[in-house]
Amino acid sequence: xxxxxxxxxxxxxxxxxxxxxxxxxxxxxxxxxxxxxxxxxxxxxxxxxxxxxxxxxxxxxxxxxxxxxxxxxxxxxxxxxxxxxxxxxxxxxxxxxxxxxxxxxxxxxxxxxxxxxxxxxxxxxxxxxxxxxxxxxxxxxxxxxxxxxxxxxxxxxxxxxxxxxxxxxxxxxxxxxxxxxxxxxxxxxxxxxxxxxxxxxxxxxxxxxxxxxxxxxxxxxxxxxxxxxxxxxxxxxxxxxxxxxxxxxxxxxxxxxxxxxxxxxxxxxxxxxxxxxxxxxxxxxxxxxxxxxxxxxxxxxxxxxxxxxxxxxxxxxxxxxxxxxxxxxxxxxxxxxxxxxxxxxxxxxxxxxxxxxxxxxxxxxxxxxxxxxxxxxxxxxxxxxxxxxxxxxxxxxxxxxxxxxxxxxxxxxxxxxxxxxxxxxxxxxxxxxxxxxxxxxxxxxxxxxxxxxxxxxxxxxxxxxxxxxxxxxxxxxxxxxxxxxxxxxxxxxxxxxxxxxxxxxxxxxxxxxxxxxxxxxxxxxxxxxxxxxxxxxxxxxxxxxxxxxxxxxxxxxxxxxxxxxxxxxxxxxxxxxxxxxxxxxxxxxxxxxxxxxxxxxxxxxxxxxxxxxxxxxxxxxxxxxxxxxxxxxxxxxxxxxxxxxxxxxxxxxxxxxxxxxxxxxxxxxxxxxxxxxxxxxxxxxxxxxxxxxxxxxxxxxxxxxxxxxxxxxxxxxxxxxxxxxxxxxxxxxxxxxxxxxxxxxxxxxxxxxxxxxxxxxxxxxxxxxxxxxxxxxxxxxxxxxxxxxxx
Numbered sequence: 001x002x003x004x005x006x007x008x009x010x011x012x013x014x015x016x017x018x019x020x021x022x023x024x025x026x027x028x029x030x031x032x033x034x035x036x037x038x039x040x041x042x043x044x045x046x047x048x049x050x051x052x053x054x055x056x057x058x059x060x061x062x063x064x065x066x067x068x069x070x071x072x073x074x075x076x077x078x079x080x081x082x083x084x085x086x087x088x089x090x091x092x093x094x095x096x097x098x099x100x101x102x103x104x105x106x107x108x109x110x111x112x113x114x115x116x117x118x119x120x121x122x123x124x125x126x127x128x129x130x131x132x133x134x135x136x137x138x139x140x141x142x143x144x145x146x147x148x149x150x151x152x153x154x155x156x157x158x159x160x161x162x163x164x165x166x167x168x169x170x171x172x173x174x175x176x177x178x179x180x181x182x183x184x185x186x187x188x189x190x191x192x193x194x195x196x197x198x199x200x201x202x203x204x205x206x207x208x209x210x211x212x213x214x215x216x217x218x219x220x221x222x223x224x225x226x227x228x229x230x231x232x233x234x235x236x237x238x239x240x241x242x243x244x245x246x247x248x249x250x251x252x253x254x255x256x257x258x259x260x261x262x263x264x265x266x267x268x269x270x271x272x273x274x275x276x277x278x279x280x281x282x283x284x285x286x287x288x289x290x291x292x293x294x295x296x297x298x299x300x301x302x303x304x305x306x307x308x309x310x311x312x313x314x315x316x317x318x319x320x321x322x323x324x325x326x327x328x329x330x331x332x333x334x335x336x337x338x339x340x341x342x343x344x345x346x347x348x349x350x351x352x353x354x355x356x357x358x359x360x361x362x363x364x365x366x367x368x369x370x371x372x373x374x375x376x377x378x379x380x381x382x383x384x385x386x387x388x389x390x391x392x393x394x395x396x397x398x399x400x401x402x403x404x405x406x407x408x409x410x411x412x413x414x415x416x417x418x419x420x421x422x423x424x425x426x427x428x429x430x431x432x433x434x435x436x437x438x439x440x441x442x443x444x445x446x447x448x449x450x451x452x453x454x455x456x457x458x459x460x461x462x463x464x465x466x467x468x469x470x471x472x473x474x475x476x477x478x479x480x481x482x483x484x485x486x487x488x489x490x491x492x493x494x495x496x497x498x499x500x501x502x503x504x505x506x507x508x509x510x511x512x513x514x515x516x517x518x519x520x521x522x523x524x525x526x527x528x529x530x531x532x533x534x535x536x537x538x539x540x541x542x543x544x545x546x547x548x549x550x551x552x553x554x555x556x557x558x559x560x561x562x563x564x565x566x567x568x569x570x571x572x573x574x575x576x577x578x579x580x581x582x583x584x585x586x587x588x589x590x591x592x593x594x595x596x597x598x599x600x601x602x603x604x605x606x607x608x609x610x611x612x613x614x615x616x617x618x619x620x621x622x623x624x625x626x627x628x629x630x631x632x633x634x635x636x637x638x639x640x641x642x643x644x645x646x647x648x649x650x651x652x653x654x655x656x657x658x659x660x661x662x663x664x665x666x667x668x669x670x671x672x673x674x675x676x677x678x679x680x681x682x683x684x685x686x687x688x689x690x691x692x693x694x695x696x697x698x699x700x701x702x703x704x705x706x707x708x709x710x711x712x713x714x715x716x717x718x719x720x721x722x723x724x725x726x727x728x729x730x731x732x733x734x735x736x737x738x739x740x741x742x743x744x745x746x747x748x749x750x751x752x753x754x755x756x757x758x759x760x761x762x763x764x765x766x767x768x769x770x771x772x773x774x775x776x777x778x779x780x781x782x783x784x785x786x787x788x789x790x791x
Contacts, residue, residue: 024123025734026062027054027377028116030149030179032134035112038143040100041242045112045140047096050077052089054128056734061088062122067115067156067176070095082726085738102241104308105248106190110143112181117156117174125175127151130382130390130443130731132179145183150380152178194237194250201229202257202297205264209290213275213282219268227261230254249308256300260293328789332514333769336533340519341493342476346537349475351782352499352515354482355507357394357450361783362776369506370408370483372397375448377731382448389426390443396434401504402455403481410436415456419463419471444729445736455480485510485786494519511789524764528553534769537781539762541599542655547764557601558775559612560761561703563710564597564605566645566663566754567687567696570712574639575695581751583633584695585623587670588663594757596659601762605755607744608702608710615704617741621748630670642673644694648683651697660697663756699759704736707743711752720746766790 029052037046047069055062059081071094079088100110118125127149134147158172205226208219234254241248247255267289275282335346343349350356357371368374372395375381381393400408413436417428424447426439440447454471458480462470474480481487485507486499497517501510520527524536525546539547539555548555566584568575575581594602603610606622634640645667647660660676667674674695679686683698690712703709707727708716720743727739765772768791777783 024057025055026118026123026125027128027732027734028052028064028125028177029054029128029132030114031132032114032138032181034135034139036139037095038140040102040110043098043100044095045098046094047112047114048093049091049114050089051092051116052087052128054085054087054732054734055123056084056086056738059086061086062118062125064116064118064125066092066094066096067117067174068097068113069115070097082735083738083742085732085735102244102248103246105241105250106185106194107187107249107305107308109182109184112183114179115176116179117176120155120173120175123175124153125177126153126378127177127179128377129379130377130384133384134181142185142189143183144186145181148380148383150180150182151378152180153378154178194233195253198230198233198253198257201226201233202260205261206290206293208264208268209286209293213268213271213279213286216268216272219272220265223261223265223268226264227258230257230261249304252304252308253301256297256304260297263289263293328511329768330534330790331512332516333512333535333788333790334516334518334533335535335537336520336524336527337517337537338519339494340497340517343479343488343491343497344472344476346517347779347781348497348517349479351780351785352484352486353475353479353488354452354484356453356483359783360777360780362773364777368397370396370400370453382731384443385439388442390440390447392438392440392447393431394436394438397506398434400483400506402483403487403502403504404455405504406455406457408453408455408483409433412453412456415460415463416451416453419454419459419468420451442729443731445731446728448731453483455482485782486515489514505786508786510786512785515785525550528764531766534766535772536764537774539764540655541597544599544762552767553764554767554769556763556765556772556774558761558763559603559610560759560775561610561701561778562699562759562761563608563610563702564593564659564699564756564759565608565697565710566756567690567692567698567712568753569691569693569696570714570752571691572693574637574641574643576714577637577639578751579633579637580639581754582623583630583637583670584667584672584754585751586626586633587630587672588666588754588756589625590756591625592662593659596662597656597757598760601760603758605758607748608753608755609704609740609744610702610758613702613704615737615740615744617744620744623751627670634671640671640673642675644677645674646677646679646683646686646692646694646696648686648698649678649680651683652678663697695754702758704740707740711747711750715750715752 031050032047033050034048035045037044039045053062053064071092073091073093075091077089077091080086096112096114098111098113102108116125129149129151132149134149136147154176156174156176158174160172161167161170162172164170164172205222208222211219213219237250267286271282271286274285337346339345343353355369358366358368358374361367366374373379373381375392375394381395383391385391394413396408396410396413402408410430410433414428414430417436417438424440424442424444426441429437429439431437438447459471459474462474466473477491477493479488481502483502483506485502485505487502488497489500490496490498496519499515501513518533520532524539524543527533528536528547529550536543536547544555547553566588568581568584570576570581590604594604603612607617607620609616645660645664651657651660664674664676677694679692683696684700686692686696687698687700700709708720708724711720723739723743723746727736727743730736730739761775763772763774770789770791771784771787773784774781
């Protein structure tokens, strides 16, 4: 018999990863082709299956074992790789063990389990549940099943070192996943073959109550015959079951039947004796007895079956944790902002007004809020269907309310889903008051993205009348009470916005009663010094230098995803020349740019992804500052047409003008012919269009999901398009990482634009203000607003 892997070999195998692997995931999927030889008495079944593993990183296949299996055949079917994304597929045949309780027979539900383990040092194993599936029919009879797996993820510790020398005396730990398939017996055959005959026998036994008590022989004959028939039925059914030490449901039904028949026999004898002296009393007893028997039989059977059929589950999913609230010494916090045209800025909407289906906490960890569980490949909420379509289930927690006290239901979900146009969406199906299924034509990452949930009662009318523009206008300027920690009380564009606690917020009640956004007509350092605000956002170098001198103010510096860059118009000469673009990258002293922008902070940019991002490719080309290299490449390019460095009016009047002048001087020193040109249009618009005719200075936020955002259209090749399609269509985060790294390599060789520096996000706040951590979640200043307080 061939084994997949012995635990002892797993335990002593070399650890091929030198870093902490707690965040590394190995995805495993199963397609169950057939099940046969199911022996419930022996606790075994035979399975024929396809199994695959997908992982990111090293090419070495994580060693795995079937913890409850005896494998008779293993065949590797295929092995593929795409960058650092790997997959391997096996054909497996074997016998699997399990425990199959029979207490509820014949209403029992059994569960096939396939348990797969990998050593803990290889990371965490998780199910590719959405990709897993099974055949329509198995080689077993008398069982029904829905063709979907459930799963369990566990960490298992074996209190043995399995003879290891390197890890002698250390218990072996494994990451484990169970694929579970629920099966049940079809009830109708058991009703027809056993329950119905038993009921007929019991009802026939009631005939004895309607025969004269004096005919005791006939009455006893009916009872004895009924008893013998029940025993025969019971024995016949028992032959199909293994010997167990406990009563099953059908045993309890037969015991009640025996007692009813015994009562019938005893009553016949008692009535016979009484009838000799008082026939009227005897008839009365028999009349009461048959009614008692019928009632006892009916309610007895209902009680037995009801108790065994109903599963008492713990549905306390929505019980709130008892957080410790801090007594804040101030009821309100005031934030200073440079502009407040609408509420669609500074994360106000997603941080204060709504929180949504799920939200991110520190480290961008996703946490369910309105829903019980986040749909993912690794759970049963995402299902690939036989016709190639995909179903995604969203299930709300029960008892949630909007800020006005009305219930949040699946009607709100359905309305919200239908506000967004989606060519991939087939239909939306209401399952119950809290659950909806969305069906899609094809799988891609977007199908499990969260969407804003709108209160239908407030948004439906405006959406019907004015469409998405009308809906967004209401949301941006006068949002109704939603599900966020605060609700809007007052808003005057470019002046002030006031928010107060949402009394129906499903999370912890905030300690700050009011949050106020103000647009000040004075510069931030003066506003802070005069104590007219508690928090200042996104400090520039000049403001930072002044504010850090104020003794009652604290400064927080966070990494920022804002990339300062030069975008060449690659549709024209000289920027359509690769060597010319490379010469530009070597010509600019990025370290000086970083220093002028952020002082001693910031990060020199060599690519469009920061080295602090999880998808950053360490093998990216670094075009270090070199005048000599710049001059060589400029000469090799064969072109040196004059061009314009394009800036916006806002930049020309800001401290960033020093940065532009530094870039200009570097380019002139390298032999380029250039001049600075101030454009009337915004740099954001010019960047989006790309055909501005020069070298645009701007800064734009980087985003993992927008993999071609920093490419100019003429340089997006078929290879880049294909990689983008892979990125968009895969549902595995790790594969998206692998594709992002591949794109960075191509980007570094192609040089679509010249990266300069990644920024920092500096904020200031009064020193007694607690739990201010604006960038612990990348795009939500208010991710922990309910925990803010003043000491």
